[in-house]
Amino acid sequence: MKPWILGLTGGIGSGKTAVADHFASLGVHVVDADQAARWVVEPGRPALLQIAEHFGEDILLPSGELDRAALRERVFRSPDERKWLEQLLHPLIRAEIARHLALAESPYAIMVSPLLVESGQYRQVDRVLVVDVPEALQVQRTIGRDRTSEEQVRAILKVQAAREERLRHADDVLLNDRDLPWLKSEVERLHHFYLTLRGGGNECDHR
Template sequence: MAVIVGLTGGIGSGKTTVANAFAKLGVQYVDADLVARKVVEPGSACLAAIFEHFGESIRTPTGELDRAALRKIIFQEDKEREWLEQLTHPAIREQLKRELAACSGQYCLLVHPLLFEKGHEALCQWTIAISVTPEQQIERVMQRDQNNQQQVKNILATQLSDIERCAKADFIIKNTGTADELNDKVLSLHNMLQLQLV
């Protein structure tokens, strides 16, 4: 089984971009956000419970979860977010374990926005934090998701700060420059990890 290396960063930090840069070097990864979508696919027990709890306002015409509508509710109501997490997080953790066990190579990445917040660093031998400024995060997420500034700030408030996250990580990648600079940083860290695993 491949060694698991956690890759984390707040919303809008560039986790997917960094994970794809590792993938180009032959490193497999499991994305917790994609796993979180899997456990609420149509027909799943989690999705049925979510519709029962929150009602039809978060069901799309095709029977899928309206993520934008749900996000508005759970980032305004802490109790609703806690209810959702208690339902979905055990299912997410089990699916993560299954997908990580199927990875090959020297190491694979667990890409997870809440790696430390949810205690999933316990699954990892090392952890990498992607460091960006809050201003960059807000700007990127507003552009990407068409969220307003306050909604992005509400999401950021549920995550560790950049300083707190970096203090917990074994390695840090600063994603504040160009794409070429980021690729160089990923290559350098990849080479270092391979040496550690020889």
Template sequence: MYVIGLTGGIGSGKTVASDWFTKQGIQVVDADVVAREVVQVGQPALLQIQQQFGDWVILENGELNRRALREYIFQHPDAKKTLENITHPIIRQSIIQQLQTAASPYVILVSPLLFETGQTHLTQRNLLIDTPEHLQLHRATQRDQISHQHIQTIMSHQMPREEKQQRADDIVVNDGELAHLYAQLEPLHQQYLNYAKKTASM
């Protein structure tokens, strides 16, 4: 299976871009969705998190208290590594399984931490949805209804924009209307179809 990694910082437009690929008939595996699935009630990862951090991470309905855990990790950097040691192997295995069973000509792996978590080992090519930081801040604040400071904190924990640009094979600049974004995605889609076809014929 020919896999395209799709990444970008918070508020960059990853979801808008991946939705466009879905409309072209391309299957999308979203790492964020997988990350939520593996900590649902009854999943082994949720029990491991509870055992490691304590009962305070579990809501009354048995679900993970994401907000409390997120705030705790921001205040205790070492806890982030502990959480990742629990979740990342399970997330990775689920992603691999979904990529292997994809039925479209190629498949998109959407991940905000594509480069940071080494998920590029699963991809043949990587696409960056690149957005100026002031636009990221504005869009994310409007969308999530949280403070600029909180968004800036999230951005500070992500790989710098310049480093992502250096690592990406393809870059689409999302700083205007959706039509501008789609116009950049269309020729890439055709390229990816060709790459996938060549790989399949080898």
């Protein structure tokens, strides 16, 4: 039987990676949309050539790889540029994710994406799990992890879906405001529940 797909999302600093890693350690096939986004712009891939043509050669590092920081800076400043980039990359990323999900052999597979709601990727999954965290904690964790400024974290939060919007699409919510052992036990509880589901729904929840 083909595995059903769980979409896993959460804002920056919510702990999505820790959650995904623990699901993976339980034998669940996990595909990361951020990784897929990196694969499609690797040197030699057509998308990278188009990006360099559009933004100019200085968007590349001396090694020929994409200068992610420079690109992020450009698209944060200009909604039009962000739109152009999304229209180029989203279909490629979708195809890349589908290719990797097709390799899954676990009863269900997980697609991890910070922009699951914003990009419409939630339409590709059977069920949505949101890792939720109070905004103040998000900011504090991200500053500590990325050594970035509060201003930049808040700019990213603005681009990501509002917490309420994410929660509106959630079938399940994991509130990550405690420690790692607790988080792992919650992941295990959800995993056992997911193993009982067929196609991501249960008897009373056919989406």
